[in-house]
Amino acid sequence: xxxxxxxxxxxxxxxxxxxxxxxxxxxxxxxxxxxxxxxxxxxxxxxxxxxxxxxxxxxxxxxxxxxxxxxxxxxxxxxxxxxxxxxxxxxxxxxxxxxxxxxxxxxxxxxxxxxxxxxxxxxxxxxxxxxxxxxxxxxxxxxxxxxxxxxxxxxxxxxxxxxxxxxxxxxxxxxxxxxxxxxxxxxxxxxxxxxxxxxxxxxxxxxxxxxxxxxxxxxxxxxxxxxxxxxxxxxxxxxxxxxxxxxxxxxxxxxxxxxxxxxxxxxxxxxxxxxxxxxxxxxxxxxxxxxxxxxxxxxxxxxxx
Amino acid sequence: xxxxxxxxxxxxxxxxxxxxxxxxxxxxxxxxxxxxxxxxxxxxxxxxxxxxxxxxxxxxxxxxxxxxxxxxxxxxxxxxxxxxxxxxxxxxxxxxxxxxxxxxxxxxxxxxxxxxxxxxxxxxxxxxxxxxxxxxxxxxxxxxxxxxxxxxxxxxxxxxxxxxxxxxxxxxxxxxxxxxxxxxxxxxxxxxxxxxxxxxxxxxxxxxxxxxxxxxxxxxxxxxxxxxxxxxxxxxxxxxxxxxxxxxxxxxxxxxxxxxxxxxxxxxxxxxxxxxxxxxxxxxxxxxxxxxxxxxxxxxxxxxxxxxxxxxxxxxxxxxxxxxxxxxxxxxxxxxxxxxxx
Amino acid sequence: xxxxxxxxxxxxxxxxxxxxxxxxxxxxxxxxxxxxxxxxxxxxxxxxxxxxxxxxxxxxxxxxxxxxxxxxxxxxxxxxxxxxxxxxxxxxxxxxxxxxxxxxxxxxxxxxxxxxxxxxxxxxxxxxxxxxxxxxxxxxxxxxxxxxxxxxxxxxxxxxxxxxxxxxxxxxxxxxxxxxxxxxxxxxxxxxxxxxxxxxxxxxxxxxxxxxxxxxxxxxxxxxxxxxxxxxxxxxxxxxxxxxxxxx
Numbered sequence: 074x075x076x077x078x079x080x081x082x083x084x085x086x087x088x089x090x091x092x093x094x095x096x097x098x099x100x101x102x103x104x105x106x107x108x109x110x111x112x113x114x115x116x117x118x119x120x121x122x123x124x125x126x127x128x129x130x131x132x133x134x135x136x137x138x139x140x141x142x143x144x145x146x147x148x149x150x151x152x153x154x155x156x157x158x159x160x161x162x163x164x165x166x167x168x169x170x171x172x173x174x175x176x177x178x179x180x181x182x183x184x185x186x187x188x189x190x191x192x193x194x195x196x197x198x199x200x201x202x203x204x205x206x207x208x209x210x211x212x213x214x215x216x217x218x219x220x221x222x223x224x225x226x227x228x229x230x231x232x233x234x235x236x237x238x239x240x241x242x243x244x245x246x247x248x249x250x251x252x253x254x255x256x257x258x259x260x261x262x263x264x265x266x267x268x269x270x271x272x273x274x275x276x277x278x279x280x281x282x283x284x285x286x287x288x289x290x291x292x293x294x295x296x297x298x299x300x301x302x303x304x305x306x307x308x309x310x311x312x313x314x315x316x317x318x319x320x321x322x323x324x325x326x327x328x329x330x331x332x333x334x335x336x337x338x339x340x341x342x343x344x345x346x347x348x349x350x351x352x353x354x355x356x357x358x359x360x361x362x363x364x365x366x367x368x369x370x371x372x373x374x375x376x377x378x
Numbered sequence: 379x380x381x382x383x384x385x386x387x388x389x390x391x392x393x394x395x396x397x398x399x400x401x402x403x404x405x406x407x408x409x410x411x412x413x414x415x416x417x418x419x420x421x422x423x424x425x426x427x428x429x430x431x432x433x434x435x436x437x438x439x440x441x442x443x444x445x446x447x448x449x450x451x452x453x454x455x456x457x458x459x460x461x462x463x464x465x466x467x468x469x470x471x472x473x474x475x476x477x478x479x480x481x482x483x484x485x486x487x488x489x490x491x492x493x494x495x496x497x498x499x500x501x502x503x504x505x506x507x508x509x510x511x512x513x514x515x516x517x518x519x520x521x522x523x524x525x526x527x528x529x530x531x532x533x534x535x536x537x538x539x540x541x542x543x544x545x546x547x548x549x550x551x552x553x554x555x556x557x558x559x560x561x562x563x564x565x566x567x568x569x570x571x572x573x574x575x576x577x578x579x580x581x582x583x584x585x586x587x588x589x590x591x592x593x594x595x596x597x598x599x600x601x602x603x604x605x606x607x608x609x610x611x612x613x614x615x616x617x618x619x620x621x622x623x624x625x626x627x628x629x630x631x632x633x634x635x636x637x638x639x640x641x642x643x644x645x646x647x648x649x650x651x652x653x654x655x656x657x658x659x660x661x662x663x664x665x666x667x668x669x670x671x672x673x674x675x676x677x678x679x680x681x682x683x684x685x686x687x688x689x690x691x692x693x694x695x696x697x698x699x700x701x702x703x704x705x706x707x708x709x710x711x712x713x714x715x716x717x718x719x720x
Numbered sequence: 721x722x723x724x725x726x727x728x729x730x731x732x733x734x735x736x737x738x739x740x741x742x743x744x745x746x747x748x749x750x751x752x753x754x755x756x757x758x759x760x761x762x763x764x765x766x767x768x769x770x771x772x773x774x775x776x777x778x779x780x781x782x783x784x785x786x787x788x789x790x791x792x793x794x795x796x797x798x799x800x801x802x803x804x805x806x807x808x809x810x811x812x813x814x815x816x817x818x819x820x821x822x823x824x825x826x827x828x829x830x831x832x833x834x835x836x837x838x839x840x841x842x843x844x845x846x847x848x849x850x851x852x853x854x855x856x857x858x859x860x861x862x863x864x865x866x867x868x869x870x871x872x873x874x875x876x877x878x879x880x881x882x883x884x885x886x887x888x889x890x891x892x893x894x895x896x897x898x899x900x901x902x903x904x905x906x907x908x909x910x911x912x913x914x915x916x917x918x919x920x921x922x923x924x925x926x927x928x929x930x931x932x933x934x935x936x937x938x939x940x941x942x943x944x945x946x947x948x949x950x951x952x953x954x955x956x957x958x959x960x961x962x963x964x965x966x967x968x
Contacts, residue, residue, distance in 0.1 A: 177671030575795035575824025
């Protein structure tokens with residue numbers, strides 16, 4: 074029981090970071106109708122930027138904020154340079170372009186920092202907390218709290234501020250928003266830069282948990298499971314689904330894998346199930362798409378994209 | 379003059395020319411020819427599903443892997459050249475398995491489903507050790523055609539070029555049938571297609587089967603070429619490579635995949651030359667990726683219809699000018715049914 | 721062989737888009753379906769062609785129920801419709817579209833036939849039976865994209881005819897056409913009916929076209945049928961006048 078709680082807690086922490094990344098994807102989709110396949114690229118770049126800033130002896134809080142700011146600029150650039158010229162292009166083309174963008178960003182990171190895994194600078198103090206028999210490192214606590222905090226903060230911003238209101242208008246009906254005088258170009262720009270910043274922060278936090286390497290980008294793709302599970306047009310759904318997925322992953326790694334391996338070893342010649350927890354998001358994705366494509370909180374009909 | 383030849387005859391002549399040239403090619407050129415031929419077959423396959431029928435497919439890498447593993451196992455068991463079409467059939471089934479559940483989904487959601495499939499199949503390649511030998515890869519015996527061992531690159535290149543001709547010819551025939559036309563209409567929109575009486579599910583199923591078949595062929599040849607089927611070779615990266623080929627080449631056309639596969643396969647080679655002359659060879663793979671990503675974006679922004687559209691524009695610029703002149707003079711032959719309103 | 725619609729109804733939310741509509745058409749007859757905007761005419765066509773669901777009611781052709789069937793099954797039974805908005809489809813030519821129409825009306829062919837049939841014979845057949853009567857034979861190989869709106873509508877009609885319809889559903893066939901084109905289209909519709917003896921339901925706004933082609937008309941308003949009879953009688957009917965002209 075204790076073990077399960079341990080896994081769940083870790084899962085919540087990791088899951089909250091997934092939520093953060095997924096939030097960005099949903100944000101861009103709601104505002105512009107585009108699905109950003111390149112979110113993984115933003116993730117990785119953000120992590121590397123924090124790394125670079127820390128390597129330049131800049132204190133942690135400033136490095137993290139600086140990285141987020143840098144990512145916001147990257148997001149803005151992406152919107153201006155790539156998305157605006159393609160405003161009237163078919164959706165398929167735009168999505169492929171975001172994929173191209175991810176390849177581009179990955180290549181830039183590869184060029185500057187190389188392909189080796191790097192030890193991530195400690196952003197939070199070492200050590201762990203022992204709560205009711207559950208052992209949890211400060212890294213995980215910090216990642217969890219920061220992510221949930223940022224996510225909820227963003228949700229509040231979206232719901233309660235003027236800018237958030239304008240975002241919601243643009244998301245709901247671009248033509249109507251234009252008609253009442255909202256500069257949709259600026260709104261799109263904001264959505265992209267915010268999304269990139271959120272992804273960058275998520276990347277930084279993930280790197281503190283998993284180490285820094287280009288492989289982080291694939292989590293950007295796993296975030297799509299979160300998005301689909303929660304509902305492509307639901308911000309709250311992204312948060313909830315991220316947490317669910319995180320817990321599912323840790324429970325799989327901690328409990329399902331050993332059980333499955335014992336079973337397989339006894340009855341077949343298959344020895345190991347490898348990284349089962351990494352493929353779990355995708356199995357979940359397939360199940361959701363078959364059973365309830367609009368996700369937990371999505372509105373029916375959004376899957377007719 | 380060349381344009382007036384039937385495309386089939388042109389293709390056959392071109393293939394014969396290639397076959398004639400093979401004995402004169404050096405090792406490197408033969409290697410390039412094989413790479414391009416295999417890529418072209420895979421690109422033609424993906425083009426049918428994604429380019430013509432509009433179903434975004436991220437699982438091309440996984441499907442080619444299915445082809446490679448199937449052909450490898452059958453080849454090792456003595457199936458000779460039959461291992462290749464057999465791999466095609468198995469991959470067609472696999473393609474249908476991936477596609478069927480996703481039949482109800484459209485556009486993006488369908489793409490995401492294929493993305494999931496790519497990762498799941500990837501994972502299966504790694505753990506189904508009895509069939510795939512897991513992460514170490516499945517060693518594959520040399521290809522045999524009717525008992526003759528294909529023991530050097532030149533012989534293998536011949537096999538690849540002939541396979542490409544067959545693949546192209548099959549695509550050409552399909553494009554000119556009702557099924558081929560239905561693909562294009564389904565791509566425009568399912569509502570339009572249904573309204574015209576097209577059985578959309580039926581059309582999509584055939585798209586999966588045919589596309590899967592040729593993806594399997596390409597994968598099989600890839601496996602026989604490398605003499606190994608290895609999970610690392612059939613990842614999302616390969617799927618993205620092929621998507622780039624059909625985008626850059628031009629979605630939907632028949633020349634598009636050919637141009638695109640040529641371009642994308644030769645690109646790393648060109649970059650290698652440039653990098654070496656500038657002394658930045660260490661950044662090679664990063665440069666390739668960078669140019670790749672940049673090209674995809676640039677093409678999508680400026681020439682979404684790809685190289686084949688550019689090609690056509692250049693080739694037929696003279697024609698277009700002449701046609702304009704003629705129509706200006708022969709106004710009376712226009713619009714048999716009254717004035718133009720648009 | 722008649723078409724009989726009985727109490728066809730469909731609701732969107734609280735609105736009765738089509739409210740217990742009943743009508744019938746026989747082969748060789750052209751029935752005009754008219755009414756003010758929003759009356760539910762196109763929705764009705766959508767219902768019986770399978771493009772839209774039907775909440776209650778039935779629509780039968782030759783005794784066979786059409787409600788609940790997929791569009792391609794309905795077309796295979798000879799009930800074919802045209803569209804108001806004719807989009808351009810990639811670089812498909814006029815002949816391509818017409819071939820697709822023909823394939824839709826045909827029951828399944830074998831796999832081999834699909835790949836090996838003589839395209840040349842089929843093209844000639846379609847050109848003679850469908851393109852020439854509509855004066856489209858000269859532009860058979862032009863891509864749809866390059867044609868004017870009027871020509872595209874003609875191609876859409878050709879597509880529908882290629883499916884060998886027994887009941888033709890025309891959705892505003894002259895909308896967007898010049899008066900010259902409208903007259904030509906009206907003549908074409910009449911000659912098609914004369915030639916192949918199909919039944920026709922025509923949704924239309926332009927009264928002169930309705931008067932010159934339709935044998936009978938049905939007037940709809942707010943989803944329901946408010947009048948059925950000849951065009952002259954319709955002009956005198958008080959309910960029809962109220963719906964079109966307001967309270968007198």
